[in-house]
Amino acid sequence: MTSGDIELRHLRAFTTVARHRSFSRAAEELLITQPALSRTIAQLENRLNVVLLDRSSRHVELTDTGAQFLEHAERVLAALDDALAVVSHRATLRLGFGWLLPDPWAQRTVGRFEEDTGASVALTRTDDPVRALRRRTVDVALVRGDARVPADMRTVRLYDEPxxxxxxxxxxxxxxxxxxxxxxxxxxxxxxxxxxxxxxxxxxxxxxxxxxxxxxxxxxxxxxxxxxxxxxxxxxxxxxxxxxxxxxxxxxxxxPPSPVSLVHLPDTQRTLIRRFLDAALRSTGE
Structure with a gap:
């Protein structure tokens, strides 16, 4: 095994499950399905050839090896976040929308994201936000209604509009x-x-x-x-x-209400998109 066998997604998945002691709550935070999260943890354990999590009890618990590994994994992720913070002021997330960004959600989300990350949001009006996402001229697309989203894209439903x-x-x-x-x-x-x-x-x-x-x-x-x-x-x-x-x-x-969702490709600007989705979901409840 080499360090190249372990990816950041493995570390983030493991540390999130360890923090919540729950696969379901960790999956919600990471915006992935619980089966996908379980597969990611299994990949990590197989590549390390160790058991990190004890799933035999009602709650997920760390093994002794898992507890030791968690300390190092958290340090790696913290160092990465520090490195990203150094350059975040140069980063820009492009938000595509078809018409009329919803208010006050949009203003709260953009303000919260920019304050938390130091990055900026570029607002891009486009007739077809999903197509713009496919062409990678935007990083995240705001989609209204029951639009069909391609299977390789990820959808996060925010709330419903009357x-x-x-x-x-x-x-x-x-x-x-x-x-x-x-x-x-x-x-x-x-x-x-x-x-x-x-x-x-x-x-x-x-x-x-x-x-x-x-x-x-x-x-x-x-x-x-x-x-x-x-x-x-x-x-x-x-x-x-x-x-x-x-x-x-x-x-x-x-x-029937009209759903409002954010759509993104899973391989684009992962860290910034994850932070933007977090800000977006927090703004829905205000």
């Missing part, structure tokens, strides 16, 4: 106090096919809108609704942040 209906000032929808989710398919629906949160996919077969007007980005979607070609459904944040004289917002009842 939905609201939006229409032209000339629309008949302005005459009603609210719109029920079940009645939305009776209206022509304007859909942003690239980064929209609501579309025909949001309803089961047989209940989907019969008339769909497709657009390719948020600006096209906005102006198409304003031109009274149909109505739109968006997260409620749009009512606070959109200023368009030809638009009106209508309350939506019984609508």
């Amino acid at each position: 939905r609201i209906a939006v229409c032209s000032e000339r629309s008949e929808l302005t005459r009603v106090p609210h719109l029920d989710w079940a009645d939305v398919p009776h209206w022509p629906l304007v859909v942003n096919t690239v980064s929209g949160t609501t579309g025909p996919w949001s309803w089961p077969d047989g209940r989907r809108p019969t008339e769909i007007i497709e657009t390719a980005n948020y600006d096209e979607w906005l102006e198409t609704v304003a031109a009274n070609r149909g109505i739109g459904i968006v997260p409620e944040v749009a009512r606070r942040r959109t200023r368009h004289p030809a638009l009106r917002f209508v309350s939506l009842t019984d609508a």
Whole structure:
């Protein structure tokens, strides 16, 4: 065995399990599945040819060898963190988003991350955040709605946003106090096919809108609704942040919430992304 057989992911996995005395809580912190964490620990033990953790009791405990190894592993990781801190002021994390970063979550997350790490966040508006992630022009993508994320990417769900209906000032929808989710398919629906949160996919077969007007980005979607070609459904944040004289917002009842998630590739800027995800999750509860 050589030191090259042991990777940082092995050390981080082991020290996190040792700290929590729990595989489930460690997996939550590391943002991986529990089976994946178990495989990583097993790899480490196999490569060292020792048993580091005793799994026979109700709680995970360190063996004598594991306790000794933990001291050295923690020193290695601490030294690495110190080295990264020296250059962190030069590091930049690129956050891609399709439209309207959610507030106040975005401001809290960016501020907390930059204060904790000394790195900076570059905000990149792109019509297709997942595609930008694939092209590696961003490091993390904020994704709204039930978008399909490729299997090789990692998704961290943050929270849910309420939905609201939006229409032209000339629309008949302005005459009603609210719109029920079940009645939305009776209206022509304007859909942003690239980064929209609501579309025909949001309803089961047989209940989907019969008339769909497709657009390719948020600006096209906005102006198409304003031109009274149909109505739109968006997260409620749009009512606070959109200023368009030809638009009106209508309350939506019984609508399923719209999820907000962060997506990233597992092999890019691991340390910075891990710190950003930590800041993002902490900001969701405030």
